Amino acid sequence: MFKIPLFQSLKHDQWVKPFLHHYKRVLYLALFLGFMTFFCAGALMFTSGYLISRSASLPENILMIYIPIVLTRAFGIGRPVFRYVERLTSHNWVLKMTSKLRLQLYNTLEKDAIFFKRTYRMGDILGLLAEDINHIQNLYLRTIFPTIIAWVLYCFVVIGLGFVSLWFALMMLVLFLGLVVVFPLVSVLRNGARQEREKQVKNALYVDLTDNVMGVSDWIFSQRSQEYVDTYLANEQELYDVQNELRQFNRRRNFLFQLYIGLMAVSLILWTSQRFVGNHGGAANWIAAFVLSLFPLIDAFAVLPDAAQETNVYKDSLDRLNALNGKDQPEPKKVMVDSTDIHLSDVSFHYENETKVVLNQLNLTIPQGQHVAILGRSGSGKSTLATLIRGDLTPTAGSLTLGGVLTSSFGDQMAQYIGVIQQTPYLFHTTILNNLRIGNEDASVEEVWHVLERVGLKELVQRLPDGLQTMVDEAGLRFSGGERHRMALARILLQDTPIVLLDEPTVGLDPITEQALIETFFDELAEKTVIWVTHHLQGIDQMERVIFIEDGQIELSGSPAELAATNARYQRLKAIDEGR
Structure with missing residues (x-):
């Protein structure tokens, strides 16, 4: 049978x-x-x-x-x-x-x-x-x-x-x-x-739809929203054709x-x-x-x-x-580095069982303390690059090092070097103090108040009936989007990592809140290496370097002033972003 x-x-x-x-x-x-x-x-x-x-x-x-x-x-x-x-x-x-x-x-x-x-x-x-x-x-x-x-x-x-x-x-x-x-x-x-093909198409839809939805703002920003819709409809049509044959x-x-x-x-x-x-x-x-x-x-x-x-x-x-079994990884050895320079040498990457190359022989150096913005449309490889830098992915070819050590060797120790602020920072159903101490469990109450003052939340928390012991609703819904991002920044400041990765942290915020948040970010992170993955050019002038990735390769690289003066493509993107 x-x-x-x-x-x-x-x-x-x-x-x-x-x-x-x-x-x-x-x-x-x-x-x-x-x-x-x-x-x-x-x-x-x-x-x-x-x-x-x-x-x-x-x-x-x-x-x-x-x-x-x-x-x-x-x-x-x-x-x-x-x-x-x-x-x-x-x-x-x-x-x-x-x-x-x-x-x-x-x-x-x-x-x-x-x-x-x-x-x-x-x-x-x-x-x-x-x-x-x-x-x-x-x-x-x-x-x-x-x-x-x-x-x-x-x-x-x-x-x-x-x-x-x-x-x-x-x-x-x-x-x-x-x-x-x-x-x-x-x-x-x-x-x-046909039945097996139907399942494969469904699995592919889960992957593609997840990536596209998470990067939908990139599609819109690059004025390719119709292409996004057409791509999704084509995938749906393939599934429908297989199911119709069945x-x-x-x-x-x-x-x-x-x-x-x-x-x-x-x-x-x-x-x-x-x-x-x-x-x-x-x-x-x-x-x-x-x-x-x-x-x-x-x-x-x-x-x-x-x-x-x-x-x-x-x-x-x-x-x-x-396939999930038998893949236990050895506990990484203790990693110590003298610098936090990030260096990519001929880095290529594609996902297992996929032929599409996401990054293709990428060469890049981010010196310690530099502020870099990484731009690119959805699917260009910028989010994959950020994930590679964190060590969550291993390059298919080439090498990616932090302080001369392969990022894939750090394991959980990477949290000591790189802090991440996501698009939608999550606040847990516990006290404000516990939420902030996720960045540093040993932080004192005085240190917590200090970082709250730095991110502009001290007065807000002081006005709450229970102060730092105030319970946070599930997902932090009692706070606005900007306030949740400031909470996330406070965590990072307590964590005190030399590198901070900002993964489109201003998505969904109104322009005034966005600008105020950007200024707070870069004022407080001035002495750290900042890698800002974004599709939005507001605040881009505060960065020392802008990199634009297209089809897995670096198409543009330079300071905002240089690109604004000499690069027609950057000028066009800037005009679109400013609504001109």
């Missing part, structure tokens, strides 16, 4: 297989209840068919009617009861498994968070959380459980018919083989690749499946007509019993084609999850 690659993935699996043994009793119970559901459904129609036929003739004994009535009631009650209990059992088993899988995934990502980002992108994380865990869940609910139950029913039906007629049991063996083997096999061969094939296959069921029903009618010869009673009463019992059993086999064609999807999900 399954393609061999799925068996290979399960053979070396460290995520799903352990639960088969851990919860095996519940698993066996769920399979038994599933079998009993379809057994009761088939038995209900069998006894009902016999009862209808027998009631239309003159019974020799009242027991010929009474016993089928009792059995009909018993199987009629048994079917929904077994179905309900089976759903409770199987879903309870699967939900237990997936909850532990999500915990295991979280622990894996949390433990190797820095190293994970060196290989994967934000969209990959969303794909793992949103897609792969759900696929593992469906592996049991939609494939393994139904397939095992269908095969058990198949054997039970064929063996049962063998007691009535060996010849007809062999014929049903062949006919049912079409349901449990031929249709699923054709689905795998014809639709399995639907068309499924409709044709389901039509043929129903025709095949009709063939089996006709075969049953012909055989029972020959086997149970009678007129208005006797053995002829069994004709309806055998024919009607076929239809509820078909529900157990109808899901097999879909279950089989999805095995490629499950294989991909298993491989992605198991």
Whole structure:
């Protein structure tokens, strides 16, 4: 039933297989209840068919009617009861498994968070959380459980018919083989690749859409918003085309499946007509019993084609999850540097399993204490460059060093050298004091008040009823955007790192607040190395150097004054930003 690659993935699996043994009793119970559901459904129609036929003739004994009535009631009650209990059992088993899988995934990502980002992108994380865990869940609910139950029913039906007629049991063996083997096999061969392609396109959409949404302001600023929309629509169209091919094939296959069921029903009618010869009673009463019992059993086999064609999807999900294992990184050695010069030599980078080169042989030096602005449209590579500088990614080629040491060697120690202020600084649901001490857990209360004064928040906090002990709402919603950014700056000042990376910290602020915040940033960070990733040119004149990245390479580099005087492209960008 399954393609061999799925068996290979399960053979070396460290995520799903352990639960088969851990919860095996519940698993066996769920399979038994599933079998009993379809057994009761088939038995209900069998006894009902016999009862209808027998009631239309003159019974020799009242027991010929009474016993089928009792059995009909018993199987009629048994079917929904077994179905309900089976759903409770199987879903309870699967939900237990997936909850532990999500915990295991979280622990894996949390433990190797820095190293994970060196290989994967934000969209990959969303794909793992949103897609792969759900696929593992469906592996049991939609494939393994139904397939095992269908095969058990198949054997039970064929063996049962063998007691009535060996010849007809062999014929049903062949006919049912079409349901449990031929249709699923054709689905795998014809639709399995499409199913796998659908999942790959969805995963790619998670990655691309995440990157584009996070950089949507760049698209707008570069006046390429329509291109952004066109790119997204093209990706959506590709997904729609694949899904449309899947639907068309499924409709044709389901039509043929129903025709095949009709063939089996006709075969049953012909055989029972020959086997149970009678007129208005006797053995002829069994004709309806055998024919009607076929239809509820078909529900157990109808899901097999879909279950089989999805095995490629499950294989991909298993491989992605198991790829997270075995990547434990050694604890970085203690790193000490004498300077904080940043040097890039022929740095190139592309993400794993992708051919697109994000950065291409980039050469750049940022001396200690220099203020540098990095500009570029979405997808140009500026955010990737910032991530490489932090050491969260490792260059595919070339070298990137901080004080002569590869940035990828710092690990968690990079927090001692580089502080980051994001687009939307996060404030946790705890006191203001605890939020600020994230930058330095040993900071005294006096030091905290001092940095609050430097960033212009001291009077605001003093006016609060509980001062530094004031609880912050989840995500810091009680503070304005500018105030949250000043809180983030206060953290950085307490952290006292020699390098500060500003990742578009003024996005979404009004012009007056933005200008005031920029002035505060650069006044307080005057003695530090500042790397400002931005799409907005307001305040750019305060920088010592401006770098514009295009298609992974440096297209412009120089001081703001030099570029404003000599570079037409910079002049045009400046005019657009100022609304001229």
